[in-house]
Amino acid sequence: MSGWRELPSARRDIAAAICFQLATIIWLCAISTSVNSSVAEPLPRSVLLIDQENQSRVWNFDLSNALRSVLSSAPGSPILVYADNLDFARFTGLRYEEAQRNLFREKYRDIPIGVIVVNGARALDFALSLRPELWPAVPIVFAAVDDETAERMRSVPNVTGHIMRLTLKDMVAAARLFVPDLKRMAIVGDRFERNTFFRSFLQEFPRFTAELEFIDLTGLPMDDIKRRVAALPDDAAIGYTTLTVDGAGVDYLPREAVAEVAKVANRPIVTNTENFINYGAAGGFVVSASPIGEQAGRYALRLLGGEASASIPVVVGDFSKPIFDWRALERWRVDESGLPPGSELRFRSLSTWEQYRLPMIGGLVALVFQSALITWLLIERRRRSLAEAEASSRRRQAVRLNRVATATVLSSSIAHELSQPLGAILINTETVQQMLRSATPDLAEVDEVLSDIVRDDQRASEILHRQRTWLKKGKGTELQVFDLNDSVREIVSVVAPEASKRGVLLNANRTSDVLSVRADRIQMQQVILNLVMNGMDALESCHPAARKLTIQTSQSAAAIGKVTISDSGAGIPADQLTSIFDAFFTTKPEGTGLGLPIARTIIESYGGAIWAENRVEGGAAFHFTLPLSNAHPG
Amino acid sequence: MRQRMVAVVEDDPSMLKSIERLLKAHDFQPVTFTSAEAFLQAATATTAACLVLDLHLGGMSGIELRRQLTASGSNLPVVFMSAADDESVRRKAVEAGCVAYFRKPFLAHHLICAINNAVVPEGGT
Secondary structure, X not given: OHHHHHOOHHHHHHHHHHHXXXXXXXXXXXXXXXXXXXXXXXXXXXXXXXEOOOOOOHHHHHXXXXXXXXXXXXXXXXXXXXXXXXXXXXXXXXXXXXXXXXXXXXXXXXXXXXXXXXXXXXXXXXXXXXXXXXXXXXXXXXXXXXXXXXXXXXXXXXXXXXXXXXXXXXXXXXXXXXOOOOOEEEEEOOOOOOOHHHOOHHHHHHHHOOOOEEEEOOOOOHHHHHHHHOXXXXXXXXXXXXXXXXXXXXXXXXXXXXXXXXXXXXXXEEEOEHHHHHXXXXXXXXXXXXXXXXXXXXXXXXXXXXOOHHHOOOEEOOOEEEEEEHHHHHHOOOOHHHOOOOOEEEOOOOOHHHHOHHHHHHHHHHHHHHHHHHHHHHHHHHHHHHHHHHHHHHHHHHHHHHHHHHHHHHHHHHHHHHHHHHHHHHHHHHHHHHHHHXXXXXXXXXXXXXXXXXXXXXXXXXXXXXXXXXHOOOOOOOOEEEEHHHHHHXXXXXXXXXXXXXXXXXXXXXXXXXXXXXXXXXXHHHHHHHHHHHHHHHOOOOOHHHOEEEEEEEEEEOOEEEEEEEEOOOOOOHHHOOHHHOOOOOOOOOOOOOHHHHHHHHHHHOOOEEEEEEOOOOOEEEEEEEEOOOOOOO | OHXXXXXXXXXXXXXXXXXXXXXXXXXXXXXXXXXXXXXXXXXXXXXXXXXXXXXXXXXXXXXXXXXXXXXXXXXXXXXXXXXXXOHHHHHHHHHHOOOEEEEOOOOHHHHHHHHHHHHHHHHOO
16 A cells, blocks of 8 residues: 555545445445345244134144144244134133233244234234234234135235135035935024124025025024924934034033034034034035145245245135035935045945955955865865775775685695595495495494594585685684794695696795794785795796796794795796786786785785895795794794 | 505595505405505515505605506506596596596495406406
8 A cells, every 4th residue: 555655635535536436336235235135035934823712622723733744844944833822712801812912922022933824813813913013024824714804804915815615505515415305404503693604604595595494593502402403304404513602601612512412413414614524413515624724834835935925815725525424324315426526435334344355355265265175175084084995995805806816726726635535435435335234244343434434524624614714705804823834834735736737846945943923824825825826827838847836934034034935937027026016917818917916915914025036046036024923823 | 365455555544544444345455555655665566466546646646656667567557546637637647557547536336346357357267
């Protein structure tokens, strides 16, 4: 700034003037911008809700909740909500009003409020009266007022909101749904002069005089109301507006009042308020508080966001909805299809079927499936037990038939055997005849001969008995303890004739050990016989001089007895060593294929094993083992 | 006496006893054996007038014995007895040579007849 002092004085004056002008301009600009920004500055983020009554009414409660929820879910910094109830329904008088005003003055003196939301026309008037001194520039939103009140607000600046229209028209329309030939309507509620939202009905009544007769029960004491509604004619319905105080001056919560009336009413009650349907009203085109609270909240947000209230118009809110009690529809025989589209039905008493349809279907399906499963299982069980019985019967039959089939071998053996005693008997008989021809028969000797005849006869019958035993059905297995060697010996003697007939050299090598087993004798004989006959059949194709069949018994392990039947035949093809034990496997044209399977069945039933192998020296060997018994053979 | 000696080879005890008694009752002199081996060992072939031989013996069979006798040049007449009713055995027996073949049971006097026929020609009385 050393340059400033060197300037000539005339130029100094001009420079100072220019500086002063610039400063003024700058200052003015600053002022104007600050003025502009104070105009553009946002409202405080706070809302004051003033309720005309109190929160005990469900209506007010729902409304304020809906409002709060809209405000709390708004983006941006949180909105503070203040709430106050005027309780004007219960407390009246100028003194009370003034006391309330004083309270507000004290309370909200230094509280910045962004928007005021009022619930009720009287709350609106209250707020307006206090606004100049407490909230000069604060916009007021009325949640829902009647048409008349809204009209009054036209000229009031910085006020907006929604109109709630409750119409007699809606009420009559609802009544007609329940009573198609409606001729009368009884109106129950507060006197219309006091009834803010229903005051408009007074204008509407004249429009219906041609069709309907209105029975005015407003302003009556509750007892009278109840008496009248209990005795209405069949062409009547009841319209319930809202009752807060009856003709006798008794205070009511509107929902309690409708409940009491509904207890005795003999005709359907229609209403314009949603909550009353929960307390006995049959239905109607009803408003509910939540949408109203929401709409008020949205208006408040728009105002908080900076919109001028003049640009937010007052509109009639679309708050009503057709809602009906399903039970009343049933009671008054209203056809659901006659209801307006979009009707909501409450208290639908679903039959157990409808309510639990899916679980019931599920349960039924499960039940049916289970029953089917159980039935199927029972059927299967029965089938199986029948099959088992049949299988074991068949097995027994097959075993027996195998015996019958091999009985031919036995019978040739028996024929052979019987021929001996019979032959002896015949000779002895003739001998006796010869002896008796003599002059002096030796009767002692005759007696001896006759004894021999008797003995041979017994021998013959034993042989027959054995054949019979072999062939008989038998109840089951008869277990005995006997020496396997004996069975081998018996079979050898049985097949000896057959073997010699076929030119088969039969060898029996019996161990000196006693092979004591506990089994059915006949079954053992059957097994050995089947194996021996099998072996002999294998030798058919052999050279006559080379037919050799050997039966060998031994004790193969600590308590195991073993019998081996080997032949000098052609042997068994390696791939058939196990399949030969399968039922009906046979290579013989006249074979039954049952001998080996039956032998296996029998041996395995005693816990033994049976198998076949080819011998190194040629031919086949069949082995079977049986567990030895501790007991001694009988 | 030699003419009346009849050898019997039979392993069934009842048959053996009854034939022995029958022969005695008809004044023959029976000599009994229960096996072909025992008969050969006793060398009765040379002393007996007739041989009653069962075909189904344990050990050496009746036919085998008959063949041995034929091979050794014996002209001992043989009467066969058989317990089994087998055509092939009968054929073999007949081929081997016999004076009679009986299937058990048979009538005693048929046996006596056969033995008499076999014995008398040799006796010559």
